[in-house]
Amino acid sequence: MPNTPFEHQALNNINLHIKSGQFVAIIGHTGSGKSTMAQHLNGLLKPTKGSIQIGDFFIEANKKNKQLNKLRQLVGMVFQYPEHQLFDETVEKDIAFGPLNFGCTKEEAFRKVRDILPLVKLDQELLQKSPFDLSGGQKRRVAIAGVLVNHPKVLVLDEPTAGLDPIGRRQMMELFTSLHKLESLTTVLVTHSMEFAAAYADLVVVMDKGSLVMQGPPEEIFKFPEQLKKIGLNVPETLQLAMMIEESFKTELPKNIFTKEALVDTITMLLKKETI
Amino acid sequence: MFQNIIIGQYVAGNSFIHDLDPRSKLTATFLFVLIVFLANNWLTYLILFLAVLVAMLVSNVSPNYIYKGMKPVFLLVIAMFILHAFFTKEGELLFAIGWFEVYLGGIIQGLFIAFRLLLLIMMTTLLTLTTAPIQMTDGLESIFGPLRRFNVPVHELALMMSISLRFIPTLLQETEKIMKAQMARGVDFTGGPITRRIKAIVPLLVPLFMQSFRRAEDLATAMEARGYRGGEGRTKLRELVWMKKDTMAVLTITTIGFILLFLRS
Numbered sequence: 001m002p003n004t005p006f007e008h009q010a011l012n013n014i015n016l017h018i019k020s021g022q023f024v025a026i027i028g029h030t031g032s033g034k035s036t037m038a039q040h041l042n043g044l045l046k047p048t049k050g051s052i053q054i055g056d057f058f059i060e061a062n063k064k065n066k067q068l069n070k071l072r073q074l075v076g077m078v079f080q081y082p083e084h085q086l087f088d089e090t091v092e093k094d095i096a097f098g099p100l101n102f103g104c105t106k107e108e109a110f111r112k113v114r115d116i117l118p119l120v121k122l123d124q125e126l127l128q129k130s131p132f133d134l135s136g137g138q139k140r141r142v143a144i145a146g147v148l149v150n151h152p153k154v155l156v157l158d159e160p161t162a163g164l165d166p167i168g169r170r171q172m173m174e175l176f177t178s179l180h181k182l183e184s185l186t187t188v189l190v191t192h193s194m195e196f197a198a199a200y201a202d203l204v205v206v207m208d209k210g211s212l213v214m215q216g217p218p219e220e221i222f223k224f225p226e227q228l229k230k231i232g233l234n235v236p237e238t239l240q241l242a243m244m245i246e247e248s249f250k251t252e253l254p255k256n257i258f259t260k261e262a263l264v265d266t267i268t269m270l271l272k273k274e275t276i
Numbered sequence: 277m278f279q280n281i282i283i284g285q286y287v288a289g290n291s292f293i294h295d296l297d298p299r300s301k302l303t304a305t306f307l308f309v310l311i312v313f314l315a316n317n318w319l320t321y322l323i324l325f326l327a328v329l330v331a332m333l334v335s336n337v338s339p340n341y342i343y344k345g346m347k348p349v350f351l352l353v354i355a356m357f358i359l360h361a362f363f364t365k366e367g368e369l370l371f372a373i374g375w376f377e378v379y380l381g382g383i384i385q386g387l388f389i390a391f392r393l394l395l396l397i398m399m400t401t402l403l404t405l406t407t408a409p410i411q412m413t414d415g416l417e418s419i420f421g422p423l424r425r426f427n428v429p430v431h432e433l434a435l436m437m438s439i440s441l442r443f444i445p446t447l448l449q450e451t452e453k454i455m456k457a458q459m460a461r462g463v464d465f466t467g468g469p470i471t472r473r474i475k476a477i478v479p480l481l482v483p484l485f486m487q488s489f490r491r492a493e494d495l496a497t498a499m500e501a502r503g504y505r506g507g508e509g510r511t512k513l514r515e516l517v518w519m520k521k522d523t524m525a526v527l528t529i530t531t532i533g534f535i536l537l538f539l540r541s
Contacts, residue, residue, distance in 0.1 A: 044456045069462055077460040085457040087482035097479065101462030132486070146461060 010036045011047075012210045018188065018203070020055075020153075023180055025189045025197035025218075028207035029232040034190045035080070037207065038156050041188065042075035043068045054154065073102045076152030080159045082143035083136065091134070092127040095146045102150060116149045119179065137168050148179070154186045155179070161193070173200060198222060198236040198258035206233070219256045238263040245270070286408045292521070293335040293406045298415030300522030304529045305403045311533040312395050317541045321391055327532055328398050337405050345401050346394075353390045353397075360386035411514075413438035417507075418516055431507025439495070447488070454483050 011033045018024050026034045039045040040052055043059050051060040057071045065071075079085065088094035092113055099109035117124060120141045126134065131142055144160070157176060161169040177200055180187045191197055197204050197218065204221045206214040208231040214221055222228070222235045225243070234240065242257045251270065257263050288294075293301070308327075315321050332339060366381025404412075417434035424430050455465060458479045465476050 039456065042460060044459060069464065072460055072462055077457075079453065079457045079460070082457065084483055084487060085454055085461075085479075087479045098461040101464075150462075 010210050011040075014050075014212050016205060016212060016215065018186060020186050021184055022202050023177070023187045023189070023200055024203045024205060025191055025201035026205045026207060027191060027194065027197050027233060030192075032207040032231075033210040034207055035158050036210075038077070038158050038188060038190050041154065041156050042072050042077050044077070069102065073150050074152055075154040075156060076147040076150060077156045078144055078147050078158065078160050080162055081140075082147070082160070083139035084143075085146075086131040086139060086143055089130060090128050091122075091131050091142050094131050094142060095149050098146055098150045112149050112151075113145075116145050119148060119182075120145045120175065137164065140164070140172075144175075151183070152185070154188070156188045156190075158190045159192065160189070161191075161196070176200075194222075194234060194236040195238070195258070198239070206231070208232075218258060222258075223255055242266065287337055287341065287405050288408075289336055289406065291334060291336040291406070293331065293402070295521075296525055297516055297518050297522045298407050298411040299419055299516060299518065300525050301403055301407055302412070302415050302419060304525050305399055307526070307529045307533060308399050309396060311529065311536055312392055312399075314533065314536045314540055315392065316388070317539075320536050320539050321388065321395075323532065323535065323539070324395055325391075327529075328395055328402070331399070331402055335402060335406050337402070342398065342401055342405065345405070346397055349393075349397055353393050356393055357386040357390040360389050409441035410438055413441070414512065414514065414516060431510070435507075443491070446491075447484070450487055451480065451484060454480055 014037065026037065028034045036045065040047060040059070041054060043065060046059060046065075047061045049061050051058060053059075054071060054075060057065075057067065057074070059065060059071075086094050088097060092110065095113045095116065096104075096106075096109040099112050100106070104112065113127070114124065117127075122138065122141050122145065126138065126142075131139060134142065140160075147155075155176075160176065161172050164172060173196055176187065176189070179185060189196065189201065201218060204214075204216065204218050205212060206221060206228070213231065214224075214227070222239055225235045225239075228234060235243070236258055238257050238260060239255075242253045242263060245251070245267070246253050249270070253266055253270070257266055312324060315324055332342065361378060361382045362376075364382035364385045365377065365379050366385070368380040370378045370380055370383070372378070407415075413434045416437065417430055420428070420430045420434075458476075459465065463476050463479060465473065465480075467473075
Protein backbone atom coordinates (compact mmCIF):
# COMPACT_ATOMS: atom_id res chain seq x y z
CA MET A 1 0.00 0.00 0.00
CA PRO A 2 2.33 2.76 -1.09
CA ASN A 3 1.57 6.32 0.08
CA THR A 4 -0.65 5.44 3.02
CA PRO A 5 0.05 5.45 6.75
CA PHE A 6 0.00 1.66 6.48
CA GLU A 7 2.78 1.55 3.93
CA HIS A 8 5.17 -1.25 4.61
CA GLN A 9 7.87 -2.84 2.56
CA ALA A 10 7.40 -6.55 2.98
CA LEU A 11 10.35 -7.85 1.03
CA ASN A 12 13.70 -6.34 0.39
CA ASN A 13 16.44 -7.23 -2.03
CA ILE A 14 15.87 -10.95 -2.44
CA ASN A 15 18.19 -12.94 -4.63
CA LEU A 16 17.33 -16.56 -4.85
CA HIS A 17 17.86 -19.25 -7.44
CA ILE A 18 15.95 -22.49 -7.17
CA LYS A 19 17.01 -25.34 -9.40
CA SER A 20 14.24 -27.38 -10.90
CA GLY A 21 13.60 -30.56 -8.97
CA GLN A 22 14.83 -29.11 -5.70
CA PHE A 23 12.96 -29.34 -2.42
CA VAL A 24 13.28 -25.92 -0.86
CA ALA A 25 12.20 -24.94 2.63
CA ILE A 26 11.65 -21.29 3.48
CA ILE A 27 11.88 -20.74 7.22
CA GLY A 28 11.57 -17.61 9.28
CA HIS A 29 9.79 -16.03 12.18
CA THR A 30 6.15 -14.91 11.89
CA GLY A 31 6.02 -11.83 9.69
CA SER A 32 9.41 -12.40 8.13
CA GLY A 33 7.95 -12.36 4.63
CA LYS A 34 7.88 -16.08 3.87
CA SER A 35 4.32 -16.18 2.58
CA THR A 36 4.73 -12.92 0.73
CA MET A 37 7.68 -14.32 -1.10
CA ALA A 38 5.82 -17.54 -1.90
CA GLN A 39 2.96 -15.57 -3.46
CA HIS A 40 5.35 -13.95 -5.89
CA LEU A 41 6.07 -17.33 -7.41
CA ASN A 42 2.80 -17.55 -9.32
CA GLY A 43 2.13 -13.87 -9.86
CA LEU A 44 -0.47 -13.39 -7.13
CA LEU A 45 1.74 -10.59 -5.92
CA LYS A 46 4.03 -8.66 -8.17
CA PRO A 47 7.35 -7.10 -7.30
CA THR A 48 7.59 -3.31 -7.19
CA LYS A 49 11.20 -3.64 -8.28
CA GLY A 50 13.17 -6.37 -9.98
CA SER A 51 11.98 -9.49 -11.73
CA ILE A 52 11.11 -13.13 -11.24
CA GLN A 53 11.71 -15.91 -13.70
CA ILE A 54 9.89 -19.22 -13.51
CA GLY A 55 10.73 -21.55 -16.36
CA ASP A 56 10.10 -19.47 -19.46
CA PHE A 57 7.90 -16.98 -17.65
CA PHE A 58 9.06 -13.56 -16.64
CA ILE A 59 7.31 -11.40 -14.10
CA GLU A 60 8.72 -7.92 -14.11
CA ALA A 61 7.94 -4.86 -12.03
CA ASN A 62 5.48 -2.39 -13.59
CA LYS A 63 4.56 -4.68 -16.46
CA LYS A 64 1.26 -6.31 -17.13
CA ASN A 65 1.32 -10.03 -17.66
CA LYS A 66 -1.27 -11.59 -19.88
CA GLN A 67 -0.21 -15.17 -19.48
CA LEU A 68 -0.59 -15.34 -15.73
CA ASN A 69 -3.09 -18.16 -16.02
CA LYS A 70 -0.57 -20.35 -17.81
CA LEU A 71 1.91 -19.61 -15.08
CA ARG A 72 -0.63 -20.48 -12.42
CA GLN A 73 -1.22 -23.81 -14.06
CA LEU A 74 2.51 -24.44 -13.95
CA VAL A 75 2.91 -23.33 -10.34
CA GLY A 76 0.44 -25.01 -7.99
CA MET A 77 -0.11 -23.24 -4.72
CA VAL A 78 -1.44 -24.75 -1.51
CA PHE A 79 -2.35 -22.00 0.92
CA GLN A 80 -2.47 -22.13 4.67
CA TYR A 81 -5.67 -23.92 5.68
CA PRO A 82 -6.47 -24.82 2.07
CA GLU A 83 -9.77 -26.41 3.14
CA HIS A 84 -11.17 -22.88 3.43
CA GLN A 85 -11.24 -22.57 -0.33
CA LEU A 86 -13.72 -25.44 -0.87
CA PHE A 87 -17.05 -24.28 -2.22
CA ASP A 88 -18.72 -26.65 -4.67
CA GLU A 89 -21.60 -29.06 -4.15
CA THR A 90 -19.56 -32.21 -4.53
CA VAL A 91 -15.95 -33.16 -3.97
CA GLU A 92 -15.69 -34.15 -7.62
CA LYS A 93 -16.80 -30.75 -8.89
CA ASP A 94 -14.58 -28.93 -6.44
CA ILE A 95 -11.47 -30.76 -7.51
CA ALA A 96 -12.41 -30.35 -11.18
CA PHE A 97 -12.72 -26.59 -10.71
CA GLY A 98 -9.06 -25.91 -11.52
CA PRO A 99 -8.84 -28.02 -14.69
CA LEU A 100 -12.10 -26.51 -15.96
CA ASN A 101 -10.70 -23.02 -15.42
CA PHE A 102 -7.54 -23.94 -17.25
CA GLY A 103 -9.53 -25.04 -20.27
CA CYS A 104 -10.11 -28.78 -19.89
CA THR A 105 -13.32 -30.31 -21.16
CA LYS A 106 -15.67 -31.79 -18.59
CA GLU A 107 -14.77 -35.40 -19.35
CA GLU A 108 -11.08 -34.61 -19.24
CA ALA A 109 -11.43 -32.76 -15.94
CA PHE A 110 -13.42 -35.55 -14.27
CA ARG A 111 -10.96 -38.15 -15.54
CA LYS A 112 -8.11 -36.13 -14.05
CA VAL A 113 -10.02 -35.98 -10.77
CA ARG A 114 -10.33 -39.76 -10.65
CA ASP A 115 -6.62 -40.13 -11.41
CA ILE A 116 -5.54 -37.77 -8.68
CA LEU A 117 -7.54 -39.33 -5.81
CA PRO A 118 -5.18 -42.24 -5.04
CA LEU A 119 -2.27 -39.78 -4.89
CA VAL A 120 -3.83 -37.97 -1.94
CA LYS A 121 -5.23 -41.24 -0.51
CA LEU A 122 -8.91 -40.44 -0.85
CA ASP A 123 -11.67 -42.93 -1.67
CA GLN A 124 -13.60 -42.80 -4.93
CA GLU A 125 -16.85 -42.98 -3.00
CA LEU A 126 -16.23 -39.54 -1.49
CA LEU A 127 -16.55 -37.95 -4.92
CA GLN A 128 -20.29 -37.40 -4.75
CA LYS A 129 -20.29 -36.13 -1.18
CA SER A 130 -20.42 -32.48 -0.22
CA PRO A 131 -16.96 -31.29 0.76
CA PHE A 132 -18.48 -29.72 3.87
CA ASP A 133 -19.53 -33.13 5.23
CA LEU A 134 -15.97 -34.44 5.36
CA SER A 135 -13.60 -34.49 8.31
CA GLY A 136 -10.94 -31.81 8.64
CA GLY A 137 -8.15 -34.01 7.33
CA GLN A 138 -10.23 -35.19 4.37
CA LYS A 139 -11.19 -31.62 3.52
CA ARG A 140 -7.56 -30.67 3.39
CA ARG A 141 -6.77 -33.61 1.14
CA VAL A 142 -9.58 -32.61 -1.19
CA ALA A 143 -8.27 -29.05 -1.32
CA ILE A 144 -4.76 -30.29 -2.03
CA ALA A 145 -6.10 -32.59 -4.72
CA GLY A 146 -7.74 -29.51 -6.23
CA VAL A 147 -4.27 -28.05 -6.69
CA LEU A 148 -2.43 -31.22 -7.72
CA VAL A 149 -5.04 -32.12 -10.32
CA ASN A 150 -3.60 -29.44 -12.62
CA HIS A 151 -0.29 -31.34 -12.63
CA PRO A 152 1.89 -28.39 -11.75
CA LYS A 153 5.64 -28.54 -12.25
CA VAL A 154 6.28 -26.37 -9.22
CA LEU A 155 4.39 -26.86 -5.98
CA VAL A 156 4.34 -24.06 -3.42
CA LEU A 157 3.17 -25.13 0.04
CA ASP A 158 2.38 -22.47 2.62
CA GLU A 159 2.33 -24.15 6.04
CA PRO A 160 0.47 -27.20 4.75
CA THR A 161 0.53 -28.89 8.15
CA ALA A 162 -0.91 -26.03 10.21
CA GLY A 163 -3.67 -27.20 12.52
CA LEU A 164 -3.10 -30.94 12.04
CA ASP A 165 -2.26 -33.41 14.77
CA PRO A 166 1.27 -34.92 14.85
CA ILE A 167 0.26 -38.03 12.89
CA GLY A 168 -1.62 -35.94 10.33
CA ARG A 169 1.39 -33.68 9.98
CA ARG A 170 3.73 -36.57 9.37
CA GLN A 171 1.39 -38.18 6.82
CA MET A 172 0.96 -34.87 5.03
CA MET A 173 4.70 -34.34 4.76
CA GLU A 174 5.21 -37.91 3.57
CA LEU A 175 2.56 -37.29 0.95
CA PHE A 176 4.42 -34.25 -0.31
CA THR A 177 7.83 -35.91 -0.36
CA SER A 178 6.48 -38.89 -2.28
CA LEU A 179 4.76 -36.53 -4.72
CA HIS A 180 7.96 -34.57 -5.05
CA LYS A 181 9.75 -37.69 -6.26
CA LEU A 182 6.88 -39.27 -8.16
CA GLU A 183 5.98 -36.24 -10.24
CA SER A 184 9.53 -34.84 -10.18
CA LEU A 185 8.26 -31.57 -8.82
CA THR A 186 10.09 -28.53 -7.67
CA THR A 187 8.71 -28.02 -4.19
CA VAL A 188 8.81 -24.85 -2.15
CA LEU A 189 7.75 -25.38 1.44
CA VAL A 190 7.03 -22.42 3.68
CA THR A 191 7.20 -23.57 7.27
CA HIS A 192 7.78 -22.73 10.90
CA SER A 193 9.07 -26.18 11.61
CA MET A 194 12.83 -26.56 11.68
CA GLU A 195 12.32 -30.32 11.91
CA PHE A 196 10.54 -30.51 8.55
CA ALA A 197 12.97 -28.13 6.90
CA ALA A 198 15.91 -30.21 8.09
CA ALA A 199 14.40 -33.59 7.31
CA TYR A 200 12.99 -32.94 3.86
CA ALA A 201 14.70 -30.01 2.15
CA ASP A 202 17.73 -29.93 -0.13
CA LEU A 203 17.96 -26.19 0.24
CA VAL A 204 16.96 -24.14 3.28
CA VAL A 205 16.26 -20.44 2.92
CA VAL A 206 16.17 -18.37 6.10
CA MET A 207 14.28 -15.10 6.09
CA ASP A 208 14.12 -12.30 8.60
CA LYS A 209 12.30 -8.96 8.37
CA GLY A 210 11.73 -9.30 4.64
CA SER A 211 15.30 -10.13 3.80
CA LEU A 212 17.01 -13.33 2.91
CA VAL A 213 19.60 -13.93 5.62
CA MET A 214 20.93 -17.41 4.90
CA GLN A 215 20.60 -20.07 2.25
CA GLY A 216 22.21 -23.44 1.89
CA PRO A 217 21.76 -27.14 2.53
CA PRO A 218 20.37 -27.95 6.01
CA GLU A 219 23.76 -29.19 7.31
CA GLU A 220 25.23 -25.77 6.55
CA ILE A 221 22.35 -23.72 7.93
CA PHE A 222 22.00 -25.53 11.23
CA LYS A 223 25.70 -25.20 11.95
CA PHE A 224 24.98 -21.74 13.28
CA PRO A 225 22.49 -22.07 16.14
CA GLU A 226 23.54 -18.70 17.59
CA GLN A 227 22.69 -16.83 14.43
CA LEU A 228 19.35 -18.61 14.14
CA LYS A 229 18.46 -17.82 17.73
CA LYS A 230 19.11 -14.15 17.09
CA ILE A 231 16.24 -14.05 14.62
CA GLY A 232 13.90 -16.09 16.79
CA LEU A 233 14.56 -19.51 15.26
CA ASN A 234 16.22 -22.60 16.58
CA VAL A 235 17.87 -25.74 15.27
CA PRO A 236 15.76 -28.92 14.97
CA GLU A 237 14.93 -30.64 18.25
CA THR A 238 17.00 -33.70 17.35
CA LEU A 239 20.05 -31.55 16.82
CA GLN A 240 19.35 -29.66 20.04
CA LEU A 241 19.44 -32.90 21.98
CA ALA A 242 22.58 -34.00 20.15
CA MET A 243 24.26 -30.74 21.04
CA MET A 244 23.32 -31.13 24.69
CA ILE A 245 24.82 -34.62 24.68
CA GLU A 246 27.96 -33.21 23.08
CA GLU A 247 28.27 -30.66 25.82
CA SER A 248 27.72 -32.87 28.82
CA PHE A 249 29.74 -35.83 27.53
CA LYS A 250 32.44 -33.72 25.92
CA THR A 251 32.25 -35.58 22.63
CA GLU A 252 31.82 -34.66 18.99
CA LEU A 253 28.74 -35.76 17.10
CA PRO A 254 27.93 -35.33 13.39
CA LYS A 255 26.04 -32.15 12.49
CA ASN A 256 23.37 -33.67 10.29
CA ILE A 257 21.14 -35.41 12.81
CA PHE A 258 17.78 -34.30 11.44
CA THR A 259 15.53 -37.29 12.03
CA LYS A 260 14.63 -39.31 15.09
CA GLU A 261 16.14 -42.41 13.48
CA ALA A 262 19.46 -40.68 12.88
CA LEU A 263 19.48 -39.48 16.47
CA VAL A 264 18.78 -42.94 17.85
CA ASP A 265 21.57 -44.38 15.67
CA THR A 266 24.12 -41.85 16.87
CA ILE A 267 23.21 -42.39 20.49
CA THR A 268 23.49 -46.18 20.21
CA MET A 269 26.85 -45.74 18.50
CA LEU A 270 27.95 -43.51 21.32
CA LEU A 271 26.78 -45.94 23.97
CA LYS A 272 28.54 -48.84 22.29
CA LYS A 273 31.74 -46.86 22.19
CA GLU A 274 31.40 -46.07 25.88
CA THR A 275 30.96 -49.68 26.90
CA ILE A 276 33.93 -50.99 24.92
CA MET B 277 -6.10 -5.60 -3.31
CA PHE B 278 -8.51 -3.61 -1.13
CA GLN B 279 -6.08 -0.85 -0.44
CA ASN B 280 -8.46 1.96 -1.30
CA ILE B 281 -11.27 0.99 1.02
CA ILE B 282 -10.86 2.73 4.33
CA ILE B 283 -14.42 2.63 5.63
CA GLY B 284 -14.21 2.13 9.35
CA GLN B 285 -10.46 2.16 9.24
CA TYR B 286 -9.15 4.28 12.01
CA VAL B 287 -5.79 6.03 11.78
CA ALA B 288 -4.38 6.37 15.26
CA GLY B 289 -3.17 9.82 16.30
CA ASN B 290 -3.39 12.26 19.15
CA SER B 291 -4.61 15.47 17.64
CA PHE B 292 -7.28 17.72 19.11
CA ILE B 293 -9.92 15.92 17.06
CA HIS B 294 -8.69 12.46 18.00
CA ASP B 295 -8.95 13.38 21.66
CA LEU B 296 -12.52 14.66 21.53
CA ASP B 297 -15.24 12.65 23.21
CA PRO B 298 -16.92 10.45 20.60
CA ARG B 299 -20.30 11.85 21.64
CA SER B 300 -19.24 15.38 20.79
CA LYS B 301 -17.74 14.23 17.51
CA LEU B 302 -20.91 12.37 16.59
CA THR B 303 -23.11 15.30 17.57
CA ALA B 304 -20.91 17.75 15.71
CA THR B 305 -20.86 15.61 12.58
CA PHE B 306 -24.62 15.14 12.76
CA LEU B 307 -25.14 18.91 13.12
CA PHE B 308 -22.75 19.49 10.27
CA VAL B 309 -24.74 17.15 8.04
CA LEU B 310 -27.87 19.18 8.85
CA ILE B 311 -26.09 22.48 8.30
CA VAL B 312 -24.77 21.44 4.92
CA PHE B 313 -28.36 21.45 3.69
CA LEU B 314 -28.69 25.10 4.72
CA ALA B 315 -26.02 26.20 2.28
CA ASN B 316 -27.39 27.50 -1.00
CA ASN B 317 -24.94 30.07 -2.34
CA TRP B 318 -21.22 30.38 -3.00
CA LEU B 319 -20.42 32.17 0.26
CA THR B 320 -22.13 29.60 2.48
CA TYR B 321 -20.47 26.72 0.66
CA LEU B 322 -17.12 28.45 1.01
CA ILE B 323 -17.62 28.77 4.77
CA LEU B 324 -18.48 25.09 5.08
CA PHE B 325 -15.53 24.12 2.95
CA LEU B 326 -13.22 26.19 5.14
CA ALA B 327 -14.70 24.53 8.23
CA VAL B 328 -13.96 21.07 6.84
CA LEU B 329 -10.50 22.19 5.80
CA VAL B 330 -9.71 23.49 9.27
CA ALA B 331 -11.01 20.27 10.83
CA MET B 332 -8.80 18.23 8.50
CA LEU B 333 -5.75 20.35 9.27
CA VAL B 334 -6.34 20.06 13.00
CA SER B 335 -6.82 16.29 12.74
CA ASN B 336 -3.31 15.83 11.31
CA VAL B 337 -4.50 13.03 9.03
CA SER B 338 -2.60 13.15 5.75
CA PRO B 339 -4.83 14.77 3.09
CA ASN B 340 -3.49 12.30 0.59
CA TYR B 341 -4.98 9.54 2.68
CA ILE B 342 -8.38 11.22 2.90
CA TYR B 343 -8.28 11.74 -0.85
CA LYS B 344 -7.52 8.05 -1.44
CA GLY B 345 -10.38 7.03 0.79
CA MET B 346 -12.78 9.28 -1.08
CA LYS B 347 -11.72 8.13 -4.54
CA PRO B 348 -14.38 5.42 -4.87
CA VAL B 349 -17.20 7.93 -4.27
CA PHE B 350 -15.99 10.45 -6.84
CA LEU B 351 -17.89 8.55 -9.48
CA LEU B 352 -21.09 9.07 -7.51
CA VAL B 353 -20.33 12.77 -7.13
CA ILE B 354 -19.75 13.14 -10.85
CA ALA B 355 -22.94 11.21 -11.61
CA MET B 356 -24.87 13.56 -9.32
CA PHE B 357 -23.38 16.56 -11.08
CA ILE B 358 -24.27 15.27 -14.53
CA LEU B 359 -27.81 14.38 -13.52
CA HIS B 360 -28.47 17.82 -12.11
CA ALA B 361 -26.69 19.62 -14.91
CA PHE B 362 -28.85 17.91 -17.51
CA PHE B 363 -32.21 17.85 -15.86
CA THR B 364 -32.45 21.24 -14.21
CA LYS B 365 -33.93 23.63 -16.77
CA GLU B 366 -33.29 27.03 -15.23
CA GLY B 367 -31.48 30.21 -16.19
CA GLU B 368 -29.69 30.87 -19.44
CA LEU B 369 -29.59 28.18 -22.13
CA LEU B 370 -25.91 27.36 -22.61
CA PHE B 371 -26.02 24.91 -25.49
CA ALA B 372 -28.29 22.32 -26.98
CA ILE B 373 -27.67 19.20 -29.01
CA GLY B 374 -31.02 18.14 -30.40
CA TRP B 375 -33.44 17.74 -27.50
CA PHE B 376 -30.46 17.73 -25.19
CA GLU B 377 -30.30 21.12 -23.50
CA VAL B 378 -27.92 22.37 -20.85
CA TYR B 379 -28.78 25.46 -18.82
CA LEU B 380 -26.52 27.64 -16.68
CA GLY B 381 -28.82 27.07 -13.68
CA GLY B 382 -28.36 23.35 -14.14
CA ILE B 383 -24.59 23.61 -14.09
CA ILE B 384 -24.67 25.71 -10.93
CA GLN B 385 -27.20 23.42 -9.29
CA GLY B 386 -25.10 20.39 -10.23
CA LEU B 387 -21.98 21.99 -8.80
CA PHE B 388 -23.75 22.79 -5.55
CA ILE B 389 -25.13 19.29 -5.15
CA ALA B 390 -21.81 17.67 -6.00
CA PHE B 391 -20.06 19.97 -3.57
CA ARG B 392 -22.62 19.21 -0.88
CA LEU B 393 -22.06 15.49 -1.31
CA LEU B 394 -18.33 15.98 -1.23
CA LEU B 395 -18.51 17.97 2.00
CA LEU B 396 -20.68 15.32 3.63
CA ILE B 397 -18.31 12.55 2.66
CA MET B 398 -15.25 14.49 3.74
CA MET B 399 -16.68 15.20 7.17
CA THR B 400 -17.90 11.66 7.80
CA THR B 401 -14.62 10.21 6.52
CA LEU B 402 -12.85 12.46 8.97
CA LEU B 403 -15.08 11.16 11.75
CA THR B 404 -14.29 7.53 11.02
CA LEU B 405 -10.61 8.25 10.48
CA THR B 406 -10.20 9.93 13.85
CA THR B 407 -12.54 7.80 15.95
CA ALA B 408 -11.79 4.22 16.84
CA PRO B 409 -14.79 1.98 16.08
CA ILE B 410 -15.08 0.97 19.72
CA GLN B 411 -15.24 4.63 20.76
CA MET B 412 -17.85 5.27 18.12
CA THR B 413 -20.17 2.57 19.40
CA ASP B 414 -19.56 3.60 23.01
CA GLY B 415 -20.58 7.09 22.02
CA LEU B 416 -23.69 5.90 20.19
CA GLU B 417 -24.68 3.69 23.08
CA SER B 418 -24.38 6.61 25.45
CA ILE B 419 -26.31 8.99 23.19
CA PHE B 420 -29.16 6.54 22.64
CA GLY B 421 -29.06 5.37 26.27
CA PRO B 422 -32.30 7.12 27.25
CA LEU B 423 -34.21 4.99 24.70
CA ARG B 424 -33.69 2.01 26.98
CA ARG B 425 -36.70 3.21 28.91
CA PHE B 426 -38.81 2.40 25.85
CA ASN B 427 -37.39 -1.13 25.73
CA VAL B 428 -35.01 -0.41 22.88
CA PRO B 429 -32.08 -2.86 23.23
CA VAL B 430 -29.50 -0.10 22.94
CA HIS B 431 -26.58 -2.05 24.29
CA GLU B 432 -27.25 -5.04 22.06
CA LEU B 433 -27.52 -2.83 18.99
CA ALA B 434 -24.28 -1.08 19.86
CA LEU B 435 -22.61 -4.44 20.37
CA MET B 436 -23.85 -5.67 17.01
CA MET B 437 -22.49 -2.56 15.41
CA SER B 438 -19.08 -2.81 17.01
CA ILE B 439 -18.83 -6.48 16.09
CA SER B 440 -19.65 -5.77 12.46
CA LEU B 441 -17.22 -2.86 12.33
CA ARG B 442 -14.56 -4.94 13.99
CA PHE B 443 -14.92 -7.69 11.40
CA ILE B 444 -14.83 -5.57 8.27
CA PRO B 445 -11.02 -5.70 8.00
CA THR B 446 -11.04 -9.40 8.89
CA LEU B 447 -13.59 -10.07 6.21
CA LEU B 448 -11.61 -8.13 3.66
CA GLN B 449 -8.48 -10.07 4.53
CA GLU B 450 -10.39 -13.29 4.24
CA THR B 451 -11.81 -12.25 0.89
CA GLU B 452 -8.37 -11.46 -0.37
CA LYS B 453 -7.04 -14.79 0.81
CA ILE B 454 -9.81 -16.82 -0.79
CA MET B 455 -9.60 -14.76 -3.96
CA LYS B 456 -5.91 -15.57 -4.17
CA ALA B 457 -6.54 -19.25 -3.52
CA GLN B 458 -9.12 -19.38 -6.32
CA MET B 459 -6.95 -17.30 -8.62
CA ALA B 460 -4.21 -19.87 -8.08
CA ARG B 461 -6.76 -22.40 -9.36
CA GLY B 462 -7.24 -20.37 -12.51
CA VAL B 463 -10.16 -18.05 -11.76
CA ASP B 464 -9.93 -14.68 -13.42
CA PHE B 465 -11.87 -12.16 -11.33
CA THR B 466 -11.00 -9.11 -13.37
CA GLY B 467 -11.12 -10.13 -17.01
CA GLY B 468 -13.40 -11.91 -19.40
CA PRO B 469 -17.06 -11.49 -20.21
CA ILE B 470 -19.41 -10.26 -17.48
CA THR B 471 -21.30 -13.56 -17.16
CA ARG B 472 -18.08 -15.39 -16.38
CA ARG B 473 -17.09 -12.77 -13.87
CA ILE B 474 -20.43 -13.11 -12.09
CA LYS B 475 -19.99 -16.89 -12.01
CA ALA B 476 -16.52 -16.37 -10.52
CA ILE B 477 -18.14 -14.84 -7.45
CA VAL B 478 -19.66 -18.14 -6.30
CA PRO B 479 -16.32 -19.76 -5.38
CA LEU B 480 -15.59 -16.60 -3.43
CA LEU B 481 -18.90 -16.15 -1.61
CA VAL B 482 -19.52 -19.72 -0.48
CA PRO B 483 -16.27 -20.07 1.48
CA LEU B 484 -16.70 -16.55 2.81
CA PHE B 485 -20.14 -17.35 4.22
CA MET B 486 -18.98 -20.65 5.65
CA GLN B 487 -16.15 -18.88 7.42
CA SER B 488 -18.38 -16.11 8.74
CA PHE B 489 -20.89 -18.54 10.21
CA ARG B 490 -18.12 -20.47 11.85
CA ARG B 491 -16.57 -17.31 13.19
CA ALA B 492 -19.89 -16.11 14.57
CA GLU B 493 -20.30 -19.38 16.44
CA ASP B 494 -16.76 -19.19 17.82
CA LEU B 495 -17.31 -15.62 18.93
CA ALA B 496 -20.57 -16.50 20.69
CA THR B 497 -18.89 -19.38 22.51
CA ALA B 498 -15.95 -17.19 23.51
CA MET B 499 -18.26 -14.50 24.83
CA GLU B 500 -20.35 -16.93 26.83
CA ALA B 501 -17.25 -18.60 28.20
CA ARG B 502 -16.20 -15.26 29.60
CA GLY B 503 -19.56 -14.71 31.23
CA TYR B 504 -21.01 -12.13 28.88
CA ARG B 505 -24.61 -11.46 29.77
CA GLY B 506 -25.52 -8.24 27.99
CA GLY B 507 -25.43 -4.63 29.05
CA GLU B 508 -27.08 -4.91 32.46
CA GLY B 509 -24.73 -3.57 35.12
CA ARG B 510 -21.76 -3.69 32.79
CA THR B 511 -18.95 -1.26 33.55
CA LYS B 512 -16.62 0.23 30.98
CA LEU B 513 -12.86 0.13 30.72
CA ARG B 514 -12.83 3.48 28.99
CA GLU B 515 -15.27 5.86 30.62
CA LEU B 516 -16.47 8.63 28.35
CA VAL B 517 -15.69 12.04 29.80
CA TRP B 518 -17.26 15.17 28.39
CA MET B 519 -14.80 18.05 28.62
CA LYS B 520 -14.70 21.74 27.85
CA LYS B 521 -13.25 21.17 24.39
CA ASP B 522 -16.19 18.93 23.53
CA THR B 523 -18.65 21.68 24.36
CA MET B 524 -16.47 23.99 22.31
CA ALA B 525 -16.51 21.72 19.29
CA VAL B 526 -20.28 21.39 19.31
CA LEU B 527 -20.72 25.12 19.90
CA THR B 528 -18.41 25.95 17.00
CA ILE B 529 -20.50 23.90 14.60
CA THR B 530 -23.70 25.41 15.99
CA THR B 531 -22.27 28.89 15.48
CA ILE B 532 -21.41 28.06 11.89
CA GLY B 533 -25.00 26.92 11.54
CA PHE B 534 -26.33 30.26 12.75
CA ILE B 535 -23.96 32.18 10.51
CA LEU B 536 -25.24 30.15 7.59
CA LEU B 537 -28.82 30.91 8.53
CA PHE B 538 -27.99 34.59 8.10
CA LEU B 539 -25.95 34.28 4.96
CA ARG B 540 -28.11 31.90 2.96
CA SER B 541 -30.14 33.46 0.21
